[in-house]
Amino acid sequence: MKSSVKNSIINRLVLMFAASALVIFSLIGAVLYAVVKGELLRHERDGLYTTFNDIQYMVSHVGTTDRWARVQTKLDTLTPADGKVRFWIFSDDPRFTYGKDLADLHDFDYDPGDVGRLRIKGKEFPMHTLTKVLPAFEDRPPIRLTVGVDTEPYYETLRTFLGAMIGLSAIGVLLVILFGYWIAKAGLQPLKKMSDKAQTLSPKTLSERLAVSALPNELSDLAQAFNGALDRMENAYKQLEAFNADVAHELRTPLANLIGETQVALSRERSAPEFEMVLQSNLEELDRLRSIINDMLFLARSDQGEAATSLSHAVISEEVQKTVDFFEFVLDDSGMSVSVNGDTKARAMIETALFRRALTNLLQNAIQHSSAGAHINIEIHATNDAVQVAVSNPGAPIAPQHLQRLFDRFYRIDSARQDRNGIHGHGLGLAIVKAIARMHGGGAFAASTGGQTTIGFTIGGGRP
Missing domain, CATH: 3.30.565.10 (Histidine kinase-like ATPase, C-terminal domain)
Incomplete structure (x- = not known):
């Protein structure tokens, strides 16, 4: 059973369909994943830059402690309760600082004027950050402004998209297997008919031939070759039948002569010269039998492809x-x-x-x-x-x-x-x-x- 499954053309075609579909879906999924990832990242950065520019404009024009208190209040208002957006302001003057966990975040690595990633304790996903150093203004010394956006929606969207792509690809491969099996089975139906027809052939039906006109172009050559093989087989079978009949006929005559002469010789008492004559006649018939057998063996060796060697x-x-x-x-x-x-x-x-x-x-x-x-x-x-x-x-x-x-x-x-x-x-x-x-x-x-x-x-x- 395992060998039958392994050697089935339909199963091979279905496996090739499935492998092709898996490769195609994987390539398409990888491209779509890269496109979606890039678009999400671009969208997130656009939002990050927009938020940062708004905060930067507000903070950069405040240089007194009185007005700075209002900035802090404004930042508290802009910070959502779920912490999806965070603001940090670092300064050598403690009066001009803002944000939670400043002690832990004061020394984090960043590239001024560039985006980065910042991990915060208790959060599964890092914050997407943008940091710039703002120059001194009035009483305020230079400060470092960092705006962070939670990347959880970004990663969750990618995870959801990846799961959907894997699920759709699996369903697509399954559908390809089902439709591929049906298509392969339907497409190979003429070949199955050829096989069924071939299985019905016997020595009595060797004259039957496959109908080439009803077959697809891809199978017509195979059918013609098969019909040619049937022609050769039919001729060989007829020759074999004739050969067997001829062999039986040729061997029957000398054997009948041998049996007849021997029976006659044994039917009554005979002298030594008479038995000698019978043996001499039998020897001639035996020599004829030997000649026929030797010639048949020679022809058999020739049919097997024996060539002249002692040239x-x-x-x-x-x-x-x-x-x-x-x-x-x-x-x-x-x-x-x-x-x-x-x-x-x-x-x-x-x-x-x-x-x-x-x-x-x-x-x-x-x-x-x-x-x-x-x-x-x-x-x-x-x-x-x-x-x-x-x-x-x-x-x-x-x-x-x-x-x-x-x-x-x-x-x-x-x-x-x-x-x-x-x-x-x-x-x-x-x-x-x-x-x-x-x-x-x-x-x-x-x-x-x-x-x-x-x-x-x-x-x-x-x-x-």
Whole structure:
């Protein structure tokens, strides 16, 4: 369950929405907090300067003790009961002083003509102060005037604003999560339909495809790729079914022969020469089974990406001629001839045993499907990066639909056609040719024109 939640695209999108919203709200909140803080501070200072100027004008024009008593009375009247605004006047002459806690505040640090902060015992928040030194006037010596304004409203407003911003941000993030989940779920609905459709596929329904036109542009490419994968899977499944049927058919015949001959031999007493004949016949069938199994194992290794490894630089025409010489007696018995033409100096890096095996299969195929006395031509053509070997023999035209499948395993154009010239095949020869060509970085090809059938392969190499 935890893994499902972790790997859910919807949950990932919702988390990204929430993280984005949290970052955005935090940035907006920080900017608004700074703006509000600055505006509150400016407003508080404006009020502080206004109050200070009023008091300064009144105090600066009083220079006698008689009038100073009226100043003190005026200041008492202007001082609110809650102490939100305070006034202090410091002087070397005690007659011209004013304010509470003067002894405690006499030595507090201040910058003349500037604002500052002053903490008073019993108050949670400091006082916002403005201090100036006023020159002597008449009997009054120079005095230091300080006006203080309580900052509690300032800090309380900031605290309230910050709490509101945090609460609104939390609600906003929660709403983004809820709407993000709904949006992501609705937006990914086509993807869920694709997933549901994919889960319904089975070997019996591989022909079904996703409807690309009904999907958003972002998913159409994925749907097309998925349909392409289904095409390849369907073809591979059909090939696998055909391959299994062909394997069963090819193995059934020699096994049936082995069982039948063995049952006949055991049905009554037989002499040693008769049992020897049966064993010899069984050995031929067993050898045929071994050949089929070895070829199937070879093709399986090729399908797994095995490449030719024991490569050597060879002259292709010389390797072709050695393979032709191997068929000398078969050709003589059939009255056939073989010629090697083309680029006789072409060279390539090949695994000699595999190259000869591929060419042997091509020659066997040409001899098997040619009439007695036919002439077989082997053409070598070299380019800058490849060497092509083509084997041509006279024969009946092959339809294009068959040409495309000649290299399929166990494929035969005419299943009723019998082997001739003593050469036995089981439908894997040309498939092996294609596999060997692929192992050398090349491919196989086939053509049928003008009464000539040409089958060949290419390998990496080229002109010397």
